[in-house]
Amino acid sequence: MNKIQLQYFPGHINTTWRFLIILILFSIMAIPGSQAQKLNAFLSYTVFNSPESGPYIETYLAVDGKTVRFIKNENNKFIGSVQIIMIFKKGEEIVNFDKYELLSHELEDTTSINFDFLDQQRYSLTNGEYVFEIQISDINNDIEPFVSFHPINIEFPEDKISISGIELIKTYVKTETENTLSRNGYDITPHISNFYAEDDNTLTYYAEIYNTDKLLGKDSKYLLTSYIQKVDNAKKLSKYVKYKKENTKPVNILFNEFNITNLESGNYLLVIEARDKENNLIGLNKMYFQRSNPRIKITIEDLAKVNVENSFASRITNIDTLREYVHYLEPISSNQEVGFAMLNMRTADLETMQKFFYQFWYERNNLEPEREWEKYLDKVNQINLAYATQISKGYETDRGRVYLKYGPPNAISESYNEPAAYPYEIWHYYVLENGERDRKFVFYTKDIVTNDFTLLHSDVTGEYSNYRWQYYLYQRVDPGFNIDQRTTPDTWGGNSKRYFDIPR
DSSP: OEEEEEEOOSSSOOOOOOOOEEEEEEEEEEEESOEEEEEEEEEEEEEEEEEEEEEEEEEEEEEEEGOOEEEEEEEEESSEEEEEEEEEETTEEEEEEEEEEOOOBBSOSTTOOOEEEEEEEEEEOSSEEEEEEEEEEETSOOOEEEEEEEEEEEEOOTTTTTTTOEEEEEEEESSSOOOTTTTEEEEEEEOSSSEOOTTEEEEEEEEEOOOOOHHOTOOOOEEEEEEEEEEETTEEEEEEEEEEEEEEOOOEEEEEEEEEOOOOSEEEEEEEEEOOOOOOOEEEEEEEEEEETTTTOOOOOHHHOOOOOOOGGGGGGHHHHHHHHHHHHHGGOOOHHHHHHHHHHTTTHHHHHHHHHHHHHHHOSOOOHHHHHHHHHHHHHHHHHHHSSSSSSSSHHHHHHHHHHOSSOSEEEEEOOOOOOOOOOEEEEOTTTTOEEEEEEEEEOOOOOGTTOOEEOSSSSSSSOTTTTHHHGGGGGGGTTTOOOSSSOOOOOHHHHHHHHHHO
């Protein structure tokens, strides 16, 4: 058992080989005494590739000390302990495993706990696809541990240029004495969460580019571009773009930051591109993050400047019709637009709604905003016919929203009569507008008569993700099974995993 003291990251993080970083937020129930509370933990992990020892994964974990139960030890001091189990499976084979405890230091009392349990680990893995299982439990509680599964793909081609995963950084200072946080002359503390609150106004990031010298030749030039784009419409934000010319090397380092003080609330991608002298894309990677910035918002005063005279919006003169049209926009709206519409459009006068409606489409196509609206309206009309339920119009349903936001899927696997499963559909998209490939949505319903299919799982960035979706799908035959069990119930005629992996 590996015991790690809190308040520092054990192990070494001065490596320069980065590939992938993903955030997971866990909310786990613990029961200190007779009163329940949530045990909160944050995990990010990055896949590396060392030319000396090969690929490995590095994990960063923070457990909120305020949510851990502390008990007295033999020294009559309070101490907390969290047990971590990590399992890496390739197919059915366990290729790496670890079990250890995170221990606090001794406390005189527990009235003012203001620290986290911090931990960093490394595990060697070869190229391939894995399932990463993590179990987190408070040792001083008798409840079952929380179990979560996450797919990991490790791929380091030797004959291609690749860009590492983008590591988000919380703080960095110049290294005075080499230590476990040192890397390339700086002591770096990772930003474990990919959520940036109102007072987090700097987005600092670190990435690396591999094999440019092999593919482009030694001492050649190429261009690195990093920028922020919206998730909902893949729009590159012109205020958040940085360029850097590089000479080819085995490893090039990109260490930079954006001031996001005026970045509005929403879901974003931090994108890094590498292009050669002919402007050909030779490398690409993206990092999803969320921004909460309630200070930046659309106001009625902003709309006062919009001129709708002789526009298509001015011809919509029925206020109830226009209010319904504004509702139609929600699936493709930004968080800021949704918030503004909910706050203002229900009681706004006709002219204000016309201005909002016109501005919405002008921002998406300033040359032909009316044509853009008409194309979208055709989609909404189709969706309202296809996916309406007894209580919701088609565009208000999960399937309707996904169709309007991402377009028609390339393939739909329908299964309404499996004896063991609820009726379900799996939608497959080959390529999304934001560049993501091979993405799926799983919808299911407990009563097919109502046509009310809800989203159960998706692997699209920013969408609801539930990697234990099969367990919920098969609760039809075993509603009492433990959703934390590790194997899917043995069911007859179950095709969901096959349809998800290879859609029809």
